[in-house]
Amino acid sequence: MYVNVKLSNTYHEAKDKILKEIEPYRISSEGELLPEVEVTTMKKEWKSALSKTYDDIINIKFRALNPDFYNMLKYSSGMLGDVNIKKRMFGSLILESNSGLKIVFDENDFAFKGEGIYANKSIQISKDKSIDDSEIEAIIELYKMGNSVQEIKNPEYELMMDGVKVYKPNKMFSWDYLAGYQDIKDAIRDTIILPLKNSKVFDDITKGTRKKVESNRPKAVLFEGPPGTGKTTSARIIAGDINAPLVYVPLESIMTKWYGESERNLARIFENCKAMGNTVMFLDEIESLGASRDGNTHEATRRVLSVLLRKIDGFEVNDKTILIGATNRKNDLDAALLSRFDRSLYFRIPNDLERKAIFGNYAKHLENPELEILASQSNNLSGRNIKDVCEDAERRWASKIIRKEVDKKELPNTEEYIGALKSRASEIEFSKEVKS
Numbered sequence: 001m002y003v004n005v006k007l008s009n010t011y012h013e014a015k016d017k018i019l020k021e022i023e024p025y026r027i028s029s030e031g032e033l034l035p036e037v038e039v040t041t042m043k044k045e046w047k048s049a050l051s052k053t054y055d056d057i058i059n060i061k062f063r064a065l066n067p068d069f070y071n072m073l074k075y076s077s078g079m080l081g082d083v084n085i086k087k088r089m090f091g092s093l094i095l096e097s098n099s100g101l102k103i104v105f106d107e108n109d110f111a112f113k114g115e116g117i118y119a120n121k122s123i124q125i126s127k128d129k130s131i132d133d134s135e136i137e138a139i140i141e142l143y144k145m146g147n148s149v150q151e152i153k154n155p156e157y158e159l160m161m162d163g164v165k166v167y168k169p170n171k172m173f174s175w176d177y178l179a180g181y182q183d184i185k186d187a188i189r190d191t192i193i194l195p196l197k198n199s200k201v202f203d204d205i206t207k208g209t210r211k212k213v214e215s216n217r218p219k220a221v222l223f224e225g226p227p228g229t230g231k232t233t234s235a236r237i238i239a240g241d242i243n244a245p246l247v248y249v250p251l252e253s254i255m256t257k258w259y260g261e262s263e264r265n266l267a268r269i270f271e272n273c274k275a276m277g278n279t280v281m282f283l284d285e286i287e288s289l290g291a292s293r294d295g296n297t298h299e300a301t302r303r304v305l306s307v308l309l310r311k312i313d314g315f316e317v318n319d320k321t322i323l324i325g326a327t328n329r330k331n332d333l334d335a336a337l338l339s340r341f342d343r344s345l346y347f348r349i350p351n352d353l354e355r356k357a358i359f360g361n362y363a364k365h366l367e368n369p370e371l372e373i374l375a376s377q378s379n380n381l382s383g384r385n386i387k388d389v390c391e392d393a394e395r396r397w398a399s400k401i402i403r404k405e406v407d408k409k410e411l412p413n414t415e416e417y418i419g420a421l422k423s424r425a426s427e428i429e430f431s432k433e434v435k436s
């Protein structure tokens, strides 16, 4: 959860942000690398009668390959409020905002002479001490305008630049990878897979029944339940089943401490998902985006929530697109957000039979009675816990093989798994004692 509201950036902060935000735009639609952006600082010296004071000036400079200075000026004045514009010799224009941001639109920048005798067009921006977020936004926009950068060229690339993971459909994850949970699998098949695979059947009905053409296919489903119970795994299996990529949106890709940026991130990620089409969009830890609005919700969280609500409303149901939200804390979800999900599926802690089946997936060489023993000794463990226990047993077994205590042709026996279960239990006991 973030509390800092960041408006003004020092030199180092501004440099980091500008370079990071420019990066995705530095490839032209023809695949060429566009001009670099220089961010530097220098001391400005004020000589007064008694003392000298030094102020840092932040300088940003880049070449403009294809500028339309008139439109850029218009944009800058709109973005920066009150501005003062001066014309210099040799065709350069200087714009100064009330906040002290100075932009020089240079028609003949000899510093960028480079190839041939011709001078280059450039933009130079400077300001004392610090730069606001909105000014950084304007700078990025000027770069794009000056270099004719097209918006959203490759949504998948942009998603990845935002820290969103795009998984190609993977047939390796099929439904038997997830052991047990037959009721959940049935519900997923009926409410998600069938409508996505047979969209025409569903759409033909609404064409006949509804006055206004709209879809009755589910567009948003909530996966809730304790950690490690297969929510993310199910989303990956669904994506493989309907042969669509899974766009996995972790919380960190959205929430930042910069003022206003989180809701912009969220909006941009939705736009890019929409541009990709045919995707399973998976929003993890959705309670952190949409915590209940009553109580002491931070203002920034409220803004993110309101963007989320609007984006879900505008989420278009095309052939294979569906939004899956996941949470461990459904009770914390805002009521308006909750009501936007067509269906909510509960991923429980596995019961005896399910634990046996999960052990069967990660220790397939064991016989039924042995799996039953392991199931009876692993009450309250999640699928993730069981997988961890099995991995632990395998590692212990490997050490034994290396130490030549067991034959390398043998696989870990039941005792090894029981040993791993017990050491897990004692670790938990120990950490409880340390905490109390």
Ligand SMILES: Nc1ncnc2c1ncn2[C@@H]1O[C@H](COP(=O)(O)OP(=O)(O)OP(=O)(O)O)[C@@H](O)[C@H]1O
Residues within 6 Å of the ligand: 177, 178, 179, 180, 181, 225, 226, 227, 228, 229, 230, 231, 232, 233, 234, 327, 328, 347, 358, 361, 382, 383, 384, 385, 387
């Ligand atoms: N029923 C199951 N059968 C087989 N493996 C399982 C099962 N449940 C969980 N696992 C394994 O446990 C690991 C964690 O599962 P997953 O990431 O899907 O949990 P999650 O519900 O998304 O958890 P979180 O709420 O912490 O994000 C995965 O590696 C998955 O393979």
Ligand SMILES: [Mg+2]
Residues within 6 Å of the ligand: 231, 232, 233, 284, 326
């Ligand atoms: Mg998960």
